[in-house]
Amino acid sequence: MAEIYNSDRPDLTAFIAAGGKMTVWHGWADAIVTPYKTVDWYEKLSSNMGGREELEKNVRLFMIPGMDHCGLLPAANGVGQNSLNVLEALENWVEKGIAPQTILRTP
Numbered sequence: 001m002a003e004i005y006n007s008d009r010p011d012l013t014a015f016i017a018a019g020g021k022m023t024v025w026h027g028w029a030d031a032i033v034t035p036y037k038t039v040d041w042y043e044k045l046s047s048n049m050g051g052r053e054e055l056e057k058n059v060r061l062f063m064i065p066g067m068d069h070c071g072l073l074p075a076a077n078g079v080g081q082n083s084l085n086v087l088e089a090l091e092n093w094v095e096k097g098i099a100p101q102t103i104l105r106t107p
Contacts (some may be wrong), residue, residue, distance in 0.1 A: 010045035012059065021093045022059045023086055025103055027067025029075060035063060062103045079104070 002008075012020070026038040042061045046052045049059075064084075066075030074080035082105075089100035 010041055011048055012045065016058045020058060021090060023090050023100060023103060025062040025064060027064045027071060029066050030069045032069040060100055
């Protein structure tokens, strides 16, 4: 099942060709899934998709300092899952063409 579940050969060619937009986020303090695997995946994806500048037209990675797995518990800096506004960021990107610079809620 590794062929299906793992992302060791990142390729989003079909997704991007279809106009897909993706926000990926991961907490640096995630003790369940290492954040370094996500960073490695993104770097490989960037390399496969023509470089970071080209990739960021469709896929953005946000690494959240202090956040644990899915932001279940607030970090020391207060950031948790309720601090994120992923859906609105994605909607603005897809519907208005405004690429997200952050996925954190603004006061």
